[in-house]
Amino acid sequence: MREVYVLGVSMTPFGKFLNKSLQDLAYEPTWNAIRESNIDPHDIDIAFVGNTYAGLITGQESLRGQAVLREAGIVGIPIINVENACASGSTAFNLAFKAVASCQAELALAVGVEKLFCGDTAKSLKALSTSTDLDIEGHMGMLFAGIYSMRIRAYMEKYGISREQLAKVAVKNHDHGALNPHAQYRDRVSVEEVLNSRMIADPITLLMTCPLGDGAAVILVGTKEMALRMGKRPIKIGSSVLRSFDIARIHDQTIVERVSGRAYQEAEISAKDIQVAEVHDAAAPIELYLYEALGFCGAGEGGRMIDDRQTWFDGKLPVNTSGGLTAKGHPAGATGLAQLTEIVWQMRSEAGDRQIKPLPNVGLAENGGGNIAGETAVVAVHILKG
Amino acid sequence: MREVYVLGVSMTPFGKFLNKSLQDLAYEPTWNAIRESNIDPHDIDIAFVGNTYAGLITGQESLRGQAVLREAGIVGIPIINVENACASGSTAFNLAFKAVASCQAELALAVGVEKLFCGDTAKSLKALSTSTDLDIEGHMGMLFAGIYSMRIRAYMEKYGISREQLAKVAVKNHDHGALNPHAQYRDRVSVEEVLNSRMIADPITLLMTCPLGDGAAVILVGTKEMALRMGKRPIKIGSSVLRSFDIARIHDQTIVERVSGRAYQEAEISAKDIQVAEVHDAAAPIELYLYEALGFCGAGEGGRMIDDRQTWFDGKLPVNTSGGLTAKGHPAGATGLAQLTEIVWQMRSEAGDRQIKPLPNVGLAENGGGNIAGETAVVAVHILKG
Numbered sequence: 094m095r096e097v098y099v100l101g102v103s104m105t106p107f108g109k110f111l112n113k114s115l116q117d118l119a120y121e122p123t124w125n126a127i128r129e130s131n132i133d134p135h136d137i138d139i140a141f142v143g144n145t146y147a148g149l150i151t152g153q154e155s156l157r158g159q160a161v162l163r164e165a166g167i168v169g170i171p172i173i174n175v176e177n178a179c180a181s182g183s184t185a186f187n188l189a190f191k192a193v194a195s196c197q198a199e200l201a202l203a204v205g206v207e208k209l210f211c212g213d214t215a216k217s218l219k220a221l222s223t224s225t226d227l228d229i230e231g232h233m234g235m236l237f238a239g240i241y242s243m244r245i246r247a248y249m250e251k252y253g254i255s256r257e258q259l260a261k262v263a264v265k266n267h268d269h270g271a272l273n274p275h276a277q278y279r280d281r282v283s284v285e286e287v288l289n290s291r292m293i294a295d296p297i298t299l300l301m302t303c304p305l306g307d308g309a310a311v312i313l314v315g316t317k318e319m320a321l322r323m324g325k326r327p328i329k330i331g332s333s334v335l336r337s338f339d340i341a342r343i344h345d346q347t348i349v350e351r352v353s354g355r356a357y358q359e360a361e362i363s364a365k366d367i368q369v370a371e372v373h374d375a376a377a378p379i380e381l382y383l384y385e386a387l388g389f390c391g392a393g394e395g396g397r398m399i400d401d402r403q404t405w406f407d408g409k410l411p412v413n414t415s416g417g418l419t420a421k422g423h424p425a426g427a428t429g430l431a432q433l434t435e436i437v438w439q440m441r442s443e444a445g446d447r448q449i450k451p452l453p454n455v456g457l458a459e460n461g462g463g464n465i466a467g468e469t470a471v472v473a474v475h476i477l478k479g
Numbered sequence: 480m481r482e483v484y485v486l487g488v489s490m491t492p493f494g495k496f497l498n499k500s501l502q503d504l505a506y507e508p509t510w511n512a513i514r515e516s517n518i519d520p521h522d523i524d525i526a527f528v529g530n531t532y533a534g535l536i537t538g539q540e541s542l543r544g545q546a547v548l549r550e551a552g553i554v555g556i557p558i559i560n561v562e563n564a565c566a567s568g569s570t571a572f573n574l575a576f577k578a579v580a581s582c583q584a585e586l587a588l589a590v591g592v593e594k595l596f597c598g599d600t601a602k603s604l605k606a607l608s609t610s611t612d613l614d615i616e617g618h619m620g621m622l623f624a625g626i627y628s629m630r631i632r633a634y635m636e637k638y639g640i641s642r643e644q645l646a647k648v649a650v651k652n653h654d655h656g657a658l659n660p661h662a663q664y665r666d667r668v669s670v671e672e673v674l675n676s677r678m679i680a681d682p683i684t685l686l687m688t689c690p691l692g693d694g695a696a697v698i699l700v701g702t703k704e705m706a707l708r709m710g711k712r713p714i715k716i717g718s719s720v721l722r723s724f725d726i727a728r729i730h731d732q733t734i735v736e737r738v739s740g741r742a743y744q745e746a747e748i749s750a751k752d753i754q755v756a757e758v759h760d761a762a763a764p765i766e767l768y769l770y771e772a773l774g775f776c777g778a779g780e781g782g783r784m785i786d787d788r789q790t791w792f793d794g795k796l797p798v799n800t801s802g803g804l805t806a807k808g809h810p811a812g813a814t815g816l817a818q819l820t821e822i823v824w825q826m827r828s829e830a831g832d833r834q835i836k837p838l839p840n841v842g843l844a845e846n847g848g849g850n851i852a853g854e855t856a857v858v859a860v861h862i863l864k865g
Binding site for chain 2: 094114116145146148149151152153154155156157158159160163168169170171172173174175176177178181184187188191192194195196197220223224225226227228231335336337338339425462463465466470471
């Protein structure tokens with residue numbers, strides 16, 4: 094497998110854009126990523142397009158990538174439409190990486206795009222329920238807030254985690270969001286505000302949840318030579334691991350541990366080497382056991398990490414400097430690529446007011462998708478090296 | 480790129496199975512293909528699952544493969560959900576081929592599954608309309624029969640093709656379907672019956688169209704060593720080419736010519752070497768210009784090929800011995816893999832009453848998908864070698 098590098102990265106701000114189509118959303122970041130990559134768009138060998146819900150929201154099923162990229166003038170090449178629930182963007186990136194790593198392509202495009210706002214919240218929520226096995230969770234009316242609340246309660250009981258500690262994660266991520274012009278929520282919140290906001294699924298309150306969102310994120314990947322030609326810091330893809338759920342567990346450590354363990358092995362590093370991370374905080378408190386599952390701390394030490402402000406953007410191991418799903422937002426198909434975009438910006442010193450110092454050399458993105466039989470259905474972990 | 484071989488192949492009969500779920504449909508061919516391959520299912524490295532319309536028919540979006548393969552016990556590996564309109568099955572096969580060719584995987588599973596019958600034909604037809612760009616054909620109410628009728632009329636005028644010649648293709652494919660226990664339609668029809676059946680979109684009559692259908696087809700691909708261990712004739716994948724539409728043309732020769740040209744080049748053969756073919760006769764008359772586009776005859780000679788019975792199963796170059804989409808049926812996501820299954824059966828002398836003689840050594844499958852701006856949106860061409 095040859096070395097693969099990240100070239101241009103770009104994303105829209107995440108938010109509510111009722112007047113923008115999927116095409117509108119994807120157009121600008123696609124061309125920004127092309128321009129930043131300093132490549133001829135005719136040299137793109139293949140495109141992977143991740144989208145999760147368009148079939149159920151806009152009605153565009155089955156040829157989403159062709160419809161989206163037609164507007165941007167990307168035609169004539171293989172376009173592979175992929176979906177893997179909220180990990181659809183990472184799935185596109187994983188395939189783009191593998192296409193270049195295995196010399197099937199020199200230059201591959203990964204696009205993630207989503208519209209969740211459609212003027213009908215019930216329709217949007219119904220679409221979200223399809224990121225389960227409809228025969229199990231889906232038809233039980235078990236939505237994500239319910240699934241996460243059960244996991245978080247089990248975690249709280251096991252390790253004596255307090256509601257304040259859960260709230261602190263939301264405070265941190267909203268703090269980061271306030272520094273990120275691409276974030277959907279840009280207001281700081283206090284622990285009290287988080288705890289006093291409307292209860293959604295005990296112990297998850299409104300300010301701990303991620304919003305519905307529209308948006309797109311785009312990354313080009315290519316060879317080392319292309320990365321050197323860009324004139325920016327070359328960022329190498331150290332590992333790209335994606336797996337589906339295995340056996341049912343109420344706690345999703347199994348799959349995240351398994352996937353991240355493999356990713357560390359492939360990148361020839363350990364969890365201790367990670368200097369910046371974006372993780373899948375679809376409900377903010379989930380971050381605490383993701384710290385453990387990713388090896389950032391020992392069992393039950395997630396609460397201490399947030400108490401000690403270790404994962405704030407000026408802490409020892411900044412996590413979700415973008416604001417995470419909680420504050421940056423979560424247009425499902427775009428999320429995985431937006432996480433990677435944030436890591437690249439941090440590693441290239443392009444993260445503005447939330448730039449971490451010193452410049453990180455190793456970053457991780459963890460993207461989860463859906464739920465089947467009590468376990469996260471898909472997890473993707475990517476490690477980038479500066 | 481190392482050599483890649485087809486291992487086990489299996490498909491359900493195509494038809495109307497209101498009581499079967501996507502899981503039910505995929506289960507049996509998945510295990511049949513595993514058994515035929517003589518492999519341990521735990522050795523499957525990756526699965527690609529093609530489905531086109533479940534989001535709009537059964538409501539299962541975003542994790543279709545995980546939901547489908549859970550039932551068959553295939554968990555824990557990367558599962559990539561792909562769609563490319565009616566070429567979704569070929570897209571899954573193309574990625575499975577590339578995964579093994581590039582040594583990312585030793586053993587890859589390609590699944591195509593579709594339920595189009597749901598007790599509500601309007602819902603099924605509306606789903607089909609999403610295999611266009613909704614902003615162009617989709618919202619114009621332009622369904623496939625309309626798109627094909629325009630293409631066929633242009634072709635008839637250009638080359639003086641008669642309605643009888645169009646009907647003969649349907650007669651041939653229904654004749655083949657009558658010999659195929661997996662076909663949805665098993666009745667022979669005459670030229671008169673075809674021409675006198677209800678007009679759908681002039682000149683396309685009912686008996687020239689393909690039906691709605693439910694079904695699944697599954698293929699395992701692996702290394703030469705695995706193929707030799709199977710104890711059946713080893714079938715090598717000579718080429719696997721997939722491309723999306725380029726510039727708008729009312730006639731879809733451009734993309735089929737381009738993709739098949741590339742496929743012949745990669746397989747180091749010419750069109751003259753093809754001994755059996757399955758082509759995308761979503762409306763039977765389309766076959767005539769596919770003969771040209773694939774290089775089976777010169778410009779305008781499609782009519783003569785059918786008059787001379789060259790493409791009957793006992794002719795010089797049998798086409799759609801399975802009955803094609805017209806008679807075998809067309810459960811969209813399953814079609815590409817079912818075409819390849821037929822070619823493998825013909826090459827392994829397992830095609831029963833429709834077995835062609837002598838045993839073919841080189842076969843081709845052409846699978847088209849959707850329509851954007853007047854052109855077929857996706858075309859995949861695979862060449863298999865005995």
